Amino acid sequence: MSALVGAGSRCRVPLRPFGQRVVARRWRSASGAEGTSGPAEPPLPLLQRPLGVTERPQAHIKSWEDTRKELVDEEMRLRQREHLLKEASKGYFTDLNATRRHGGKSWIAPSVMIREDKALYFPNVTGSRLDTREQAHTTDMCQGRVSVIAMLSTRMSEIHVKGFVAPTNARFLSNPRYQYIQINLQENLLKSWLVSLFLASIARSIPRELHPTYLVSSQNMEYVREALGMTNKHVGYVYLVDENLKVRWAGCADAKVEETRALEQCTGVLISRLGKKIKS
Numbered sequence: 001m002s003a004l005v006g007a008g009s010r011c012r013v014p015l016r017p018f019g020q021r022v023v024a025r026r027w028r029s030a031s032g033a034e035g036t037s038g039p040a041e042p043p044l045p046l047l048q049r050p051l052g053v054t055e056r057p058q059a060h061i062k063s064w065e066d067t068r069k070e071l072v073d074e075e076m077r078l079r080q081r082e083h084l085l086k087e088a089s090k091g092y093f094t095d096l097n098a099t100r101r102h103g104g105k106s107w108i109a110p111s112v113m114i115r116e117d118k119a120l121y122f123p124n125v126t127g128s129r130l131d132t133r134e135q136a137h138t139t140d141m142c143q144g145r146v147s148v149i150a151m152l153s154t155r156m157s158e159i160h161v162k163g164f165v166a167p168t169n170a171r172f173l174s175n176p177r178y179q180y181i182q183i184n185l186q187e188n189l190l191k192s193w194l195v196s197l198f199l200a201s202i203a204r205s206i207p208r209e210l211h212p213t214y215l216v217s218s219q220n221m222e223y224v225r226e227a228l229g230m231t232n233k234h235v236g237y238v239y240l241v242d243e244n245l246k247v248r249w250a251g252c253a254d255a256k257v258e259e260t261r262a263l264e265q266c267t268g269v270l271i272s273r274l275g276k277k278i279k280s
Contacts, residue, residue: 047107051229051239052120052247059124059137104235105253113266119246122149122239123224125183127215130203136215141181144243146270148263149181151230151237160236163255168264173209177271177278181213182206185221192218238263242270 124139138149148168150161165180172178184202186192195202195216206214221230229250230237240249240263249266251259 044105044108047110047229047250050114050118050120050247051227051250053123053224053227054120056121057124057139057245059139104232106231107229107252108256109251109259109262110249111258111262113240113248113269116242116244116246116248119242119248120227121245122241122247123228125185125215125217125221126219127183127217129212130199130206130214130216131211133199138181138183138215139245141179141213142241142243142245146178146243146267146274147181147241148179148267149183149239149241151239152182152184153186153236154234156234157236160253160255161238164236164238164251164260164263167260168267171264172267172271175271177274178267179213180210181215182210184214184216186216186218187220187222189218240266240270243274 122138122142124137126135126137128134129136141147142149148165150165152158152161161182169180173180184195186195199216202214202216203211221228225231228237228239228247229252232253235253238251239247242248248270249263251263
């Protein structure tokens with residue numbers, strides 16, 4: 001039998017060695033971290049709706065009569081009120097914070113074109129041409145031609161757009177039925193003024209053959225942003241517009257390989273169809 005514990009002695013429980021306690025504590029910490037890790041980001045959805053506006057655009061500057069009609073149009077006033085309430089609820093850094101999720105990408109471009117009978121119109125955008133500094137309208141420019149329109153606002157958006165359009169431009173830029181339109185959109189008056197100061201620098205960075213279709217615009221796009229899916233001002237957007245001014249395909253932010261391929265294929269289909277219409 002083991003030695004007896006004396007009446008005046010205390011029974012001591014053997015302690016775990018110090019090293020084992022540290023290992024156990026680290027194991028519990030690691031396993032706890034795994035259990036509390038946040039859920040993975042949900043996958044991006046495919047583009048769920050046609051993008052654009054319902055009314056066919058016109059190439060003209062809004063007159064006082066147009067403004068008066070809008071002021072008395074109850075339905076339009078309600079739409080503007082809903083838009084203002086929605087914008088007021090957004091934080092100042094909402095768009096910038098959104099770029100941390102999927103790089104600001106909010107949807108995946110379709111692999112096929114939007115049907116012509118379902119497609120909506122690309123709104124008229126007015127801007128100054130890079131070559132002549134004269135005012136130009138996208139409605140006039142796009143009529144009768146297949147156009148890829150790139151919306152640019154930041155350096156990041158330029159990188160995004162290039163990822164979409166490079167193969168398409170390499171293949172079709174020499175085709176007279178195709179054109180690539182870039183819109184440098186600066187709705188902020190200060191940014192717009194700064195861009196105007198650096199037009200010469202911008203011109204040097206853009207191939208000369210693209211100067212006629214490069215527009216610098218300060219047009220307010222607030223009321224058509226949602227319709228065009230332009231929900232983040234920091235990323236780039238690309239639209240494939242047919243000869244009737246309808247948006248047949250669109251992409252945003254970082255281009256995936258399949259999206260770049262889809263733009264090239266859809267552009268080729270539209271150019272081919274337009275050629276057949278002209279010949280018939």
